[in-house]
Ligand SMILES: NC(=O)C1=CN([C@@H]2O[C@H](COP(=O)(O)OP(=O)(O)OC[C@H]3O[C@@H](n4cnc5c(N)ncnc54)[C@H](OP(=O)(O)O)[C@@H]3O)[C@@H](O)[C@H]2O)C=CC1
């Protein structure tokens with residue numbers, strides 16, 4: 001089966017990752033690329049300032065970039081990936097949805113909307129049922145699904161694994177790579193020899209998106225998970241890979257060995273871009289792992305790493321890490337697209 005896909009915002013940092021990850025994909029074939037008016041009408045290789053470490057795929061280089069307008073996207077496109085600035089996405093995604101397009105979006109607008117599935121396929125694929133609610137509410141034939149913020153997706157799989165022990169409270173401190181801010185997000189003068197203890201809007205995203213992801217869907221409504229989540233977000237001068245220190249209060253007494261087993265045995269999913277094992281856990285013999293440079297590319301950048309699991313009076317503390325522009329952005333949207341196909345929504 002071949003599914004024709006388009007990318008909205010294809011020339012940007014995340015758009016380029018989409019193109020890299022879709023090169024040679026077993027199901028998805030790129031049929032449309034869009035960007036701003038400044039890029040429309042140019043070939044992709046002229047429009048995109050290519051910054052990914054593999055070359056532009058030859059068949060993509062010559063595609064003419066269209067405007068981000070439903071009229072510029074052919075009807076034979078079955079699925080759109082969206083990596084537009086969230087303000088732009090909030091305006092144009094509904095126009096595509098009204099025209100019947102299905103969108104797997106990485107942009108942050110509408111992630112917390114009650115009728116929009118926010119999904120990590122291994123964790124809460126059943127939330128896709130919200131698409132029916134969404135179609136009833138909004139009267140469109142299309143469907144909008146979102147993947148979470150990159151810092152949220154780094155931590156949530158580990159929390160999902162620990163939830164069987166009664167997840168009461170989470171405190172997390174992040175050390176986030178500069179690529180999360182986009183190519184021009186922080187200047188070299190700001191970040192070299194420095195750390196910035198604030199990332200606008202990031203903490204509330206971690207605190208709310210994680211509870212939605214861990215929540216339950218009864219076929220009609222979604223309930224948020226009851227745990228309290230507190231986040232402190234920091235930018236550091238790594239290129240890719242968000243590292244996070246997590247403290248969890250658990251209802252049950254849990255040893256680090258119990259936690260390690262729960263994380264390592266948390267079930268994966270059989271989709272083309274999914275890692276064989278969702279969470280890799282470093283043992284006591286490697287207390288200095290995971291590290292961004294050494295561990296972000298595990299399983300093509302799609303695996304979550306954890307380590308340093310230690311008991312605390314209230315529960316446990318540990319570190320976790322994921323590749324923010326792969327597992328945290330384009331790879332997450334591609335995996336959601338694969339789930340939409342697998343579950344028959346496309
Ligand atoms: N960078 C990252 O690691 C992460 C980013 N995200 C989110 O993904 C989204 C994209 O981020 P990123 O790729 O870094 O952003 P970029 O600024 O690098 O790319 C933005 C893309 O959107 C297009 N665009 C901008 N304005 C318009 C417009 N008015 N109409 C149509 N297209 C437009 C740009 O086209 P053109 O080239 O023509 O200007 C470009 O293709 C954002 O919502 C961001 O928050 C999420 C997780 C991680």
Ligand SMILES: N[C@@H](CC(=O)OP(=O)(O)O)C(=O)O
Pocket residue numbers: 086106107108148149150151176177179180181199202205324
């Ligand atoms: N804010 C994230 C990247 C990002 O764009 O997140 P979101 O997808 O929630 O907009 C970071 O700085 O690392």
